[in-house]
Amino acid sequence: MTTTPQALLEFRDIRKSFDATQAVAGVSLEIARGQFVALVGASGSGKSTLLKTVNRLVEPTSGTVRFDREDVESLPLAALRRRIGYVFQSVGLFPHMTVAENIAIGPRLTGEKLAGSRIAELLDLVDLDRALAERMPDELSGGQRQRVGVARALASEPRLLLMDEPFGALDPVTRDALGERVHTLHADLALTTVMVTHDMAEALLLADRVLVMDGGEIVADETPHSLLEGAGGEIAQGLVAVPRAQADRLAELAR
């Protein structure tokens, strides 16, 4: 495989075993700058494990990951992670810090103090009231918390955003709104985004490239449009069939 100059992320033959089970079974892949990639698959397909090899929350058994042409193994761990925004399902806001302190934590680790105006700006970006800055996390709703999680991930101005089931625990209305918000931010901030989800509808609506994983391998690599056209093979089409059938039934009901 040849490296294209635009590739921000490059996976080369990534394998990861946990004891007897192989979670990732040899994945090679390039992700270009500016892409919004969705990693879709059933539980246990290896999508989260693959994602976490990028910021080394998971160390692969073999293979290399290059971020901006550098092997992630060769970068200091803390420095690598500070260059990558990370959002995940359980959010993980620090319960003993205010919203503002949570958002400012990344810059604080390098001795940088985030200005109040920048925190307000980040709250604006995720559609949160600026007055929430001094609240504690346990005073917020689930949706508000994940918005803070996104703001925290963006605080260090990363070029890469990793999201692991980011909207999995949210109600459908919040989920849809936050998804749209992230989609807009991706474009406005010129981010490269990799999102793990088990929801094909979410993947089709937000991403411009959908990777389907099964049994630790990538079984489809298509645009949403070509997936809807029937490309990608049996497993991918099985996943696409679910939202399509729901849409058809809803259309039936409305008639």
Added chain:
Amino acid sequence: MSGIWGALLELGDKLAAHILLSAAAIALGIAVALPLAIWASRSPPVARATLGFASLVQTIPALALLALFFPILLSLRAVFGEGLPTLGFLPALLALSLYALLPILRNAVTAQANLDPGVIEAADGVGMTFWQRLRLVEAPLSAPYIMAGIRTAAVWTIGAATLSTTIGQPSLGDPIFAGLQTQNWVLVLAGCIASAGLALIADALLGTIERGLAKRQRALTFGGLGAVALGILAALIFHFGGNDDDRIVIGAKGFSEQYILARLIGQRLEAAGYTVDYRDGLGSAVAHRAVSSGAIDVLVDYTGTIWTNQMKRADNPDRDTMLAEIVEWETRTSGTHVLGRLGFENAYGIAMTRAKAAAGRFETIADLAARGQNMTIGGDPEFFERPEWIAVRDTYGLRFAARRNFSPTFMYNALQSGEADAIGAYTSDGRIEADDLVFLKDPQGAFPNYDAIVLIAPETGKDEGLVEALKPLIGSIGVEAMRAANLSVDREENKLSFDEAARRLAEGAGK
């Protein structure tokens, strides 16, 4: 009630010592437990090993743990030199710290284990280093739980610290042990109230800090911390405020006569301008070692005790020869100064009630050996282990149906109630006359002499003023006077304090 108030008011220096000992032990416990907990949180085998060890320590009775540090420190002198203290603050500190370890360690490990995994993932995800994660996330989130552990440790430590009296560390245990010795329940109660009160206050203050940490209210946290710091500071000022270096420490073993004689010596030294302090309730072997090593300055000991227990001699010369050899031995081995005899003898002897002795026609120990096989013999906790008893037992071929240990005070009650038929009693004891007891004759001379002598620590013995102040005591106290003084603190009615008994003894004695 007024007696208790009076007793409580006199406990200031014991309270200060108790606070400092407990605070130091808890601080050392924290200093050891927290790094261990961090290590344990990263390694399950370490967690199992450290928690297992701390739990094991907890199963050792506190009194035994304190006592065990004496031989441990003694053997460590091979490494750290002769200057290593084996009695007093150091062994008490070490034993109590070990005791404080478990609750702090267990709470810290549990707190770490129960941290929300999402929060830890977030800490790693934003790029925290090991130390940043510990300082910014794990420590603040674990703090309330760790504080709860420290609180438990504090209550345990303050309670167990009363036992450090037995290894020569002043504490609120001093009045408890002294009171138990003489059935002076006012003293016992005063010691209990003071230590329980201290535990309750510590619990409340640490509880305030814990609440402050849990609710993230800095005012509560720092208010509680400030109050604890103030308490420790006050104890420090009280404890070290006096001119400590000039303080003369007078030791006393755990029975009434020793408490009275210590006060008698203390009053004379105070009159001569010295500041004195008392180290009460020491074990016999502990006391002699304490004076010869300079841990205490002055001690009244008994010739026969030193002869058999410290010098390991089995022969039994006349009293002048024995004293001369003791003086020579003390000078040679440690440089301990033998000031001289006080005048009376406090021998061990075998005593019975006059009625029982007459009924069984027991006059000598040989009679007891011949017809006492079905009887029960009582003694103080040391008695049956002492070489004197073994010598007497073997000389006369003594055999009894049962033998029982009592604290010296309860031993006499046991004789009255018939729980013991004969006891190893002290000849200077006031209860001999009061209880109408007789000593069996010792025709073979198996018990050695027990002349009371004044020992002065090697360095202190060079203080001529001190030696001059104590010299008038030599030869001034007869056995009758000593018995009367002992009885005045041991009797049920109209008990005198040790200080008062000492004053009256001084009036009748050398002046």
